[in-house]
Amino acid sequence: MKIVNQKVTIDGIDKKILRMLMEDARKPILEIARKVGISGAAIHQRLRKLEKSKLIAGSKITINPKVLGYSTVAFIGVFLDKAVSNPAAVRQLKDIPEVIECHYTTGNWSIFIKILCKDNEHLMEVLNKDIQAIPGVSRTETFISLDQQIERQLKI
Amino acid sequence: MKIVNQKVTIDGIDKKILRMLMEDARKPILEIARKVGISGAAIHQRLRKLEKSKLIAGSKITINPKVLGYSTVAFIGVFLDKAVSNPAAVRQLKDIPEVIECHYTTGNWSIFIKILCKDNEHLMEVLNKDIQAIPGVSRTETFISLDQQIERQLKI
DNA sequence: ACTGAAATTATATCGCA
DNA sequence: TGCGATATAATTTCAGT
Numbered sequence: 288m289k290i291v292n293q294k295v296t297i298d299g300i301d302k303k304i305l306r307m308l309m310e311d312a313r314k315p316i317l318e319i320a321r322k323v324g325i326s327g328a329a330i331h332q333r334l335r336k337l338e339k340s341k342l343i344a345g346s347k348i349t350i351n352p353k354v355l356g357y358s359t360v361a362f363i364g365v366f367l368d369k370a371v372s373n374p375a376a377v378r379q380l381k382d383i384p385e386v387i388e389c390h391y392t393t394g395n396w397s398i399f400i401k402i403l404c405k406d407n408e409h410l411m412e413v414l415n416k417d418i419q420a421i422p423g424v425s426r427t428e429t430f431i432s433l434d435q436q437i438e439r440q441l442k443i
Numbered sequence: 444m445k446i447v448n449q450k451v452t453i454d455g456i457d458k459k460i461l462r463m464l465m466e467d468a469r470k471p472i473l474e475i476a477r478k479v480g481i482s483g484a485a486i487h488q489r490l491r492k493l494e495k496s497k498l499i500a501g502s503k504i505t506i507n508p509k510v511l512g513y514s515t516v517a518f519i520g521v522f523l524d525k526a527v528s529n530p531a532a533v534r535q536l537k538d539i540p541e542v543i544e545c546h547y548t549t550g551n552w553s554i555f556i557k558i559l560c561k562d563n564e565h566l567m568e569v570l571n572k573d574i575q576a577i578p579g580v581s582r583t584e585t586f587i588s589l590d591q592q593i594e595r596q597l598k599i
Numbered sequence: 600a601c602t603g604a605a606a607t608t609a610t611a612t613c614g615c616a
Numbered sequence: 617t618g619c620g621a622t623a624t625a626a627t628t629t630c631a632g633t
Contacts, residue, residue, distance in 0.1 A: 471625080
C-alpha cells in the first residue's frame, strides 16, 4: 500500500461539499453550489482539487445485502501456522466472495476477516469448506454480528 | 432495524448496472446504457426499480482518511458489566467520532467496534479517555489493523 | 420492458475579476 | 479562488410498441 503524505488543507466549504457527497455521491454539483452559496464552477474546481489530493478516493453505491437474502455478518480471527506465508493465505481469501474485509492485525490472530453470508448455515459452510481449507489455517474464532449499530466514515 | 423481506429478482443487466455503480456511483446512466446495450431510459427505469426495492440503499463518496493523517485502524472488543444496558453504551459510542462501526456480537464481548485514529497515541487517548469513560465498560481488547488487504461489498 | 424524442438540468471549460 | 457565459452532455419524462 502506498503511503500518502500530501499536505492537504480543506476549509469549511470543502467540508460541506464532502459531507454532502458522503451522504449522496450523486448529488448534483449545482445543488451543492446553491446550498453552500458559491457557483457551480467553483464547486467543480474544488472537487477536482479534492480528487487530485486523493482525499476523495472514489464513490460507490451502497448495496443492502439483506434484500438479496444476505443477513449474517461475522468476524473471524484466523490463526495461521508460523510456517505459512500470510500473503498466500490472503490470496486464497480473495477467492472467497463472502470475505468482504481482511486485515493483518496485532494480537493473537494473524489475520482478521469480516464475512457476509446468507444465514448461519451458509456461514458454517464457508468456515468449514472454504476458510478451513486454506493451507496453514489452524484455528479460527468466530463472532457473529447480531446487529450493527454504527456505520460511518471519518468525521469531516 | 427493519426486516427486509422483499422478493427481489435481478437479471444480468441489473447486475451489470450494479457492478458499474459499485465501482463509480457517478458513472453516467448514458455511459452504462452504451456498455450494456440498452437505452438510457431503460437504465433509468431499472435504477428506479432497484432503488424502490431498497437493494440500492444509497451512495457515498469514499474518503481516504490517510490523506488527513488518519492512518490507524483498530478493532476493539468491549466487555460490559451485566447491569449496564447495551443501548446506553452504544449511545455514548455514537458521540465518539473515531468509532466508525459498532456491533452487538456473540461471544465474549458485548460490543465490538472499529475505530479510526490518527496514530497510536490518538488511539490510546480514545481508548483511555473516551471508551473507558463509558459507564459499564469494564475491559477492552484491542487489535490494531496493520494493513487492510481486502475491502469490498457483496458480490453481485 | 424497451425505445426515441423532447424538455429540463447538469457538467465542464473558458477568459476575466 | 471565484465568477458568468457557453458548449456539450446527462437526466427525466412520456407516448408509443
